[in-house]
Amino acid sequence: MRTFAKGTPVIVAEGLHKSYGDTQAVIDLSFEARAGSVFALLGPNGAGKTTTINMLTTLLPIDRGRASVAGFDLTGQPEAVREVIGLAGQAAAVDEKLTARENLEMFGRLYKLPRTERRARVEELIERFRMTDYADRTVGTYSGGQHRRLDVVASLIANPLALFLDEPTTGLDPRSRTELWEEIRGLADAGTAVVLTTQYLEEADRLADYILIMDEGRAVATGTARELKDDLKRDVLEVHFASEGDLARATEVLKGHVGEYGVAARTVTIPVPGGSASSLGLLRRIEDAGIPVVDFHYRRPTLDDVFLTHTYSVTA
Amino acid sequence: MTDFSYSPPTTSDKLRWAFQDTATITWRDMVRTSRQPEMLTFAVIMGMFFLLLFNYVFGGAIGAGTGVDYIQYLVPGVFVITALQGAQQTSTGLAQDLSEGVISRFRSLPMNQVAVIAGRTVADAARNIIGVLLVAGVGYLMGFRFTSLGGAIAALALTIGIGYSFSWLGAAIAAKLRNPEMVGMLSMFWLFPLMMASSAFTPTATMPKWLKAFADNQPISVASDAVRALVDGRPAGSDSLFAVVWIVVLLAIFIPLTTRLYRKV
Numbered sequence: 001m002r003t004f005a006k007g008t009p010v011i012v013a014e015g016l017h018k019s020y021g022d023t024q025a026v027i028d029l030s031f032e033a034r035a036g037s038v039f040a041l042l043g044p045n046g047a048g049k050t051t052t053i054n055m056l057t058t059l060l061p062i063d064r065g066r067a068s069v070a071g072f073d074l075t076g077q078p079e080a081v082r083e084v085i086g087l088a089g090q091a092a093a094v095d096e097k098l099t100a101r102e103n104l105e106m107f108g109r110l111y112k113l114p115r116t117e118r119r120a121r122v123e124e125l126i127e128r129f130r131m132t133d134y135a136d137r138t139v140g141t142y143s144g145g146q147h148r149r150l151d152v153v154a155s156l157i158a159n160p161l162a163l164f165l166d167e168p169t170t171g172l173d174p175r176s177r178t179e180l181w182e183e184i185r186g187l188a189d190a191g192t193a194v195v196l197t198t199q200y201l202e203e204a205d206r207l208a209d210y211i212l213i214m215d216e217g218r219a220v221a222t223g224t225a226r227e228l229k230d231d232l233k234r235d236v237l238e239v240h241f242a243s244e245g246d247l248a249r250a251t252e253v254l255k256g257h258v259g260e261y262g263v264a265a266r267t268v269t270i271p272v273p274g275g276s277a278s279s280l281g282l283l284r285r286i287e288d289a290g291i292p293v294v295d296f297h298y299r300r301p302t303l304d305d306v307f308l309t310h311t312y313s314v315t316a
Numbered sequence: 317m318t319d320f321s322y323s324p325p326t327t328s329d330k331l332r333w334a335f336q337d338t339a340t341i342t343w344r345d346m347v348r349t350s351r352q353p354e355m356l357t358f359a360v361i362m363g364m365f366f367l368l369l370f371n372y373v374f375g376g377a378i379g380a381g382t383g384v385d386y387i388q389y390l391v392p393g394v395f396v397i398t399a400l401q402g403a404q405q406t407s408t409g410l411a412q413d414l415s416e417g418v419i420s421r422f423r424s425l426p427m428n429q430v431a432v433i434a435g436r437t438v439a440d441a442a443r444n445i446i447g448v449l450l451v452a453g454v455g456y457l458m459g460f461r462f463t464s465l466g467g468a469i470a471a472l473a474l475t476i477g478i479g480y481s482f483s484w485l486g487a488a489i490a491a492k493l494r495n496p497e498m499v500g501m502l503s504m505f506w507l508f509p510l511m512m513a514s515s516a517f518t519p520t521a522t523m524p525k526w527l528k529a530f531a532d533n534q535p536i537s538v539a540s541d542a543v544r545a546l547v548d549g550r551p552a553g554s555d556s557l558f559a560v561v562w563i564v565v566l567l568a569i570f571i572p573l574t575t576r577l578y579r580k581v
Contacts, residue, residue, distance in 0.1 A: 057424045058423070058424060059420060059423050059424060072322070077322075077324075079324065079325065079426055080322045080324070082424060082425055082426040083322065083426045085424065087420070087421060087424040088421075090417070093416065093417025093418050093420075093421065094417075094418060094421070095344065095348070095418050096416075096418075097347070097348040097351050097352070098344065098347060098348070102344075102347065106340060106343075106344055107421075107425070109336070109340045110337060110340055110422070110425045110426075110427040111425065111426065111427075112333065112336065112426075138351065154421070155421075
């Protein structure tokens with residue numbers, strides 16, 4: 001079986017640009033995704049994640065810049081690229097009128113797998129991904145989790161070196177999501193280079209070895225989850241109030257003493273570079289103003305904080 | 317980096333792929349059709365509707381006015397119309413396909429991309445054969461007769477041929493618009509004039525001169541006349557040739573056009 005040694009750069013993007021008319025969807029994007037690891041493109045809706053995936057899977061021409069998969073140039077050798085990639089998720093579905101087995105059989109034929117190998121591969125995938133119970137029902141009758149799983153499995157039929165998953169878990173219940181995570185992790189551990197897009201910070205945090213945060217077409221931060229959190233170099237204080245009124249009064253009190261802060265659901269989130277001592281100071285000010293505090297948390301930054309820092313200016 | 321030997325496909329590889337992929341997509345579309353038999357049922361019910369309406373409502377008047385055995389005149393016309401309906405279903409079906417996610421996956425596969433359309437036109441042609449045979453069965457109950465097996469086979473082949481060439485017209489519209497509702501509405505505009513201003517249901521002799529000129533030469537009339545001659549065992553050479561020319565012309569225009577429209581993202 002063809003594989004790359006773990007750590008080999010499989011997907012290489014250099015200065016990618018893509019515009020639709022006047023809208024710049026992707027601006028000067030560069031990254032490398034390596035064999036045996038999961039690379040996450042994390043960003044809000046419209047950040048350019050799907051456009052990036054579409055360029056890297058030959059669905060969209062690249063305006064400027066270069067990209068290659070397994071050494072094959074996207075622009076010059078799209079046919080070769082198609083031989084070594086798998087695509088799943090939002091962008092590439094399966095046929096709803098066919099059964100799982102029929103879908104896998106069809107994709108196997110389109111990859112020109114020889115008949116015996118194809119049959120064996122279809123059975124192997126159905127068994128390995130525990131789809132036996134519903135493999136002969138039409139896809140239209142599947143639950144969201146079963147459907148997504150088949151999406152991913154269908155992209156594995158020809159043992160891709162590079163797997164692209166466009167928001168693979170969007171809309172899934174927590175249990176199906178966790179299961180799919182385990183399967184994606186397993187594929188990466190077996191040597192596949194996985195690129196996935198997600199809006200879920202938790203997903204990137206749990207699954208990705210390397211994260212690129214995108215906003216409005218640009219890479220705004222890259223690194224491992226740990227590196228991104230460390231880059232913030234500040235802990236976070238969250239203070240919960242009983243009412244929106246209390247929250248508003250508290251933010252008035254804090255305004256002169258903190259730089260940026262975020263407000264949501266009767267909670268104020270404040271980055272505190274000074275550590276626990278300055279947190280105590282802030283809490284005391286709130287107490288002195290006579291505003292009752294329901295609860296507070298002092299914590300290390302999460303990927304949420306990183307994400308919000310880089311994608312919106314107000315919040316921390 | 318490990319090197320992978322990748323030999324680009326030769327021309328003969330590509331040609332073989334084109335056939336294999338078309339066969340795969342044909343299989344897929346036939347399985348789909350078998351799971352939504354409404355499409356076939358609809359085409360056949362339309363055919364029967366035309367048979368009953370024209371034979372029992374207008375048939376007396378048309379037969380008396382022209383002196384033809386009307387059921388024998390009508391059924392071949394309805395064959396062609398049934399095949400034309402099938403072509404319209406290629407259009408709406410393909411538009412539906414193009415609006416679904418599975419198309420993106422096809423685009424990311426190392427396959428012949430036009431096979432997605434070619435496969436559908438072949439599957440629709442297969443469905444048309446069943447539709448036309450069912451219409452022939454109903455016609456038989458109403459007094460319609462083939463005069464020879466050879467004529468019947470030739471008539472069926474020509475019917476499917478003209479239906480197939482119109483499938484590519486339908487596919488071009490679908491590839492351009494990619495919206496099932498719009499494609500459905502638009503199909504009335506090309507389907508209806510071709511159907512009504514033709515010799516499929518009535519002889520064109522009494523039409524105004526300008527309309528007759530169009531009606532006598534447009535593909536549905538030409539095909540209807542040829543199929544009729546083949547069914548009746550009359551010499552059908554020139555009509556058939558004219559019909560085959562239409563088939564070739566339509567395919568020569570719409571296969572490349574559809575391919576171009578489909579490849580454009």
